[in-house]
Amino acid sequence: MLYISEYESSIQKIMAEGNQSIVTEFILAGLTDKPELHVPLFLLFLGIYLFTVLGNLGMIILIILSSHLHTPMYFFLSSLSFIDLCYSTIITPKMLVNFVAKKNVISYQECMTQLYFFIAFVISECHMLATMAYDRYVAICNPLLYNVTMSYQVCSWMVGGVYGMGFIGAAVHTLCMLRVVFCNTNIINHYFCDLFPLMEIACTSTFINEVVLLCLSAFNIFIPTLTILGSYIFIIASILRIKSTEGRFKAFSTCSSHFSAVAVFFGSLAFMYLQPFSVSSKDKGKVSSVFYTTVVPMLNPMIYSLRNRDVKVALNKLFQKKKFHV
Template sequence: MKNLAAGNHCTVNEFLLAGLSEKPELQMPLFLLFSGIYVVTVAGNLGMITLIVLSSHLNKPMYYFLSSLSFIDFCQSTVVTPKMLVGFLTEKNLISLPGCMTQLYFFIIFGIAECHTLGVMAYDRYVAICNPLLYNVTMSYQISSALITGVYIFSMFNASILIGFMIRIQFCKLDVINHYFCDLLPLLELACSNTYINELLILIFGTFNIFVPILTIITSYISIIASILRIKSTEGRSKAFSTCSSHISAVAVYFGSAAFMYLHSSSVNTIDKGKMPSVFYTTVVPMLNPLIYSLRNKDVSVALKKILLRKNSCFISNVKIIY
């Protein structure tokens, strides 16, 4: 795992992922649990994307953003979970330095993209409820596409800077990453070169990419709540709030766990405690989002019922033709 470098130092070029638990009796139950979560995540998010594409009822900017969120959740889970599952079945879950940096690069991209996509979705709801007459102009297909494209470009820009400075670090202390995937803080614990700039960048980017979307969301929902309170009919208020409740739920679970993980000291003890929040936002949140939107959003529920009824009708027609 280590090669001799200049100055008789040992440079790590391969890491061992410690995983979630070192207890042998927990490996198979954890494998089965997270395999189930991953299957539900893939089915739920790809199903949500397919539903939005097939249903003309969901041909709105709000659901264009939701399909992008589902794509991000699918990719985020796929970047992390399969490697974690391998760790449950093997005695040593090894990952090369280039493989580690690649995993970290895409993890950062989709993590930041999710933060800003949730912010964009809040702005979309603000325009829809507070300025409904201007909605089709303000959130046209061109503007919606530009917003999502901008989110991905900005995420790649952030990830490229962070990875660029991570590549410059020399790892020569230990070769065991105290985590189940390659994450920023556990990797910095293994560095034998100065990590001040890296820690500063993580703090700056982490603060910006969490608080800017949160401020956007809070500002949007203050205006939304004020507009909802001005609606006289109870039915109108309920309908307006129902379009926002699923988004509020997704925001709460994602930002809560992400903020707990990154906006704190990078000590080993804190990293150990941070494994559970990271499990939550890398595996559980991507599974929950399509469930939240399908159960709490009436438009999605109606579209899903229509698709299922259409398939049942086709099946019954085919059976009749056969007999």
């Protein structure tokens, strides 16, 4: 009720100042304004999206069907695949429409809904990656206590907490955006409804939004990053104590895929959100957004499957079962 009354009072103030209309729909400017690039980019991102859907959905189904993958590590991995699939689906189809449509219109309600779910799943991914790092820390540094520490109940609570932080954080950002009034211009210089592009076209003050953005972004990026770095410091120290070269290599290979995924995802997020609003670059912001909205969800299944022996074994067993039944 407080946000609704603030919104109505802001509208009345703006309307009193002049003949200005309140925006009820937005136009997404898209990734590029060069028409000759629309078809190649459409085909490129369509291929990326199809690969993302097949990769992440395939990973989820494989983990469900393979009993020997019913471990905490793959439980978290299936959750990560679900998150990647969701926020890629929230963003990419609308971006593809923008390449073929003359005017890519999105209503105010659709824009706020897209903003909410996008933020929810991005925050969830940040904390899910931290959870996976902690899982690897327990597995390598305390292997004898692994089954007790990472029990099914504990893992379920951890995943629930990850989604809880995502949806609560998204609710805070969206409520702050709902109190902002948009008028005159309705062109969002982006390919989806994101926080910075929306604040750029606001008629009212976005100071509160900027403070909330910096605070929550710092929390949702720094806390998982510190958790991941702390986990890997202990992991590396533990690995260096392994006398066997083969044992060291196996331990490093288990963690290298996760660390590479973390570097790409958190690097692009930090570049986009951990800088003052006034110095953010529009074009650089779009490029950075492409990484964590389309490229990372596509890469994660490859990073975690093609280099993973357990997943390869599960795939071979699944194909052998199909051949046997045929």
